[in-house]
Amino acid sequence: MNYTLHQLEIFCKIADLKSVTKASEELFLTQPAVSIQLKKFQEQFQNPLFEVVGRKIYITEFGTEIAIAATNILNEVQALNYKALSFHGELAGTLKIAIVSTAKYAMPYFLTDFMNQHPSVDLVMDVTNKAEVVRSLESNDVDFAMVSTIPKNLKIDRIQLMENKLHLVGGRQYTQSSKNLNPKIFEQLPLIYREQGSATRNAMERFMASHKISTYKKMELTSNEAVKQAVVAGLGFSIMPLIGIKNELNTGDLQIIPVKDLPMVTNWNLIWLSSKNLSSIAKRFVEHINENKSLVMNAHFNWFNDY
Structure with a gap:
């Protein structure tokens, strides 16, 4: 042969x-x-x-x-x-990361300099929902995960990267009030949810439950991008992470609707199993993140302060 x-x-x-x-x-x-x-x-x-x-x-x-x-x-x-x-002294091997779908708007910025500095490192990045990210971490299929909600059933180490702000978002068709609306406004809106297992879906449901809100219409879509396009098209409204809608806010295709007790604010975290024996590549990546996360934030995410 x-x-x-x-x-x-x-x-x-x-x-x-x-x-x-x-x-x-x-x-x-x-x-x-x-x-x-x-x-x-x-x-x-x-x-x-x-x-x-x-x-x-x-x-x-x-x-x-x-x-x-x-x-x-x-x-x-x-x-x-x-x-x-x-x-020959080069850092070489594979870096494996699992991230929730919304994190795809941020994680590449934390990776770029590291990958450019170490051209012999290969990257495998799985973009999926929270449930699958946690499963990959738990089964030791990946080195790191990027999530906004820390899994309670795992012993993990973490680096806090940046804020995750979640706002009520509508399309340009909505006639917006300039004042903070009562959360009961949700009972009048056709709402679009992420799929079960999504951290954004969980946050949205917690907000509804904490304010005793009963929604009259519900649509479920399986990615942040799909939800965003549905809202742009006027199909409904959703609570969405700020990180994924920068361009649409700039063009006016989406608008943030001010509601009392919003935005919800959590944090994006790089996490890994406490028990994991990190490879030389993974250790170097942790060092890189600790040294450079503030530079990345200042260079690419200063616009967060406007919202």
Whole structure:
């Protein structure tokens, strides 16, 4: 057999995504180039690695076994590369972070300088909801997580990064009052919620419960971006984190509606398991955050003070 590491990488990506098109997009290759390499890889085996039914690709049982073996080979090769770089004094390896979806508006700013300073460090960042972030942390699948609510069932260490302000937000269609409204205003508004498991959803429900508010209409969407676009379109109103709506506030597509007892203010935190044996990369990242978080805040989030 004479397969290449490139072919292994392509086949693993296809097996993972079940799509040649999606694999080509993630690998930044043309679809014909991926198809050619997949064909050459298949020619080296007597048993089929995949089947095409209609326009869908299905990985066979044999193909699944090959994908597992190929993944192990690629991981070993990557480990060899990291060891070679480390021998020459470079920080090399993988930094794994899980963040709640709204944190995607902030975490990249805390990562940029670190990644630029250490080009041999690879980043894997999973963007999901709070429940999945906590699960990833608890199962030790990641080094760090960025959350606004500290999980109570885990012993964690943390670095407080920045404030998380949550306001009632409406589209440009809303005729706004200049004074703080009574929280009972929520009973007159069609409200849009995040999905169960979202920290924003939990905060919104706590606010409703603490003010004994009964909502008359409710819509549920599965991402902060989806909620934002729904509010912009005039489908309803929502309590949203300030961090994700800067551009829409500037353009007037969204407006903050002043309500008594809002905004709710929590804090964004970088957290990790207290029991975790941090890698050299993770330790260096903690040092970097402690040394530079104030600089990041001043450079990118001073606009928070306007709200």
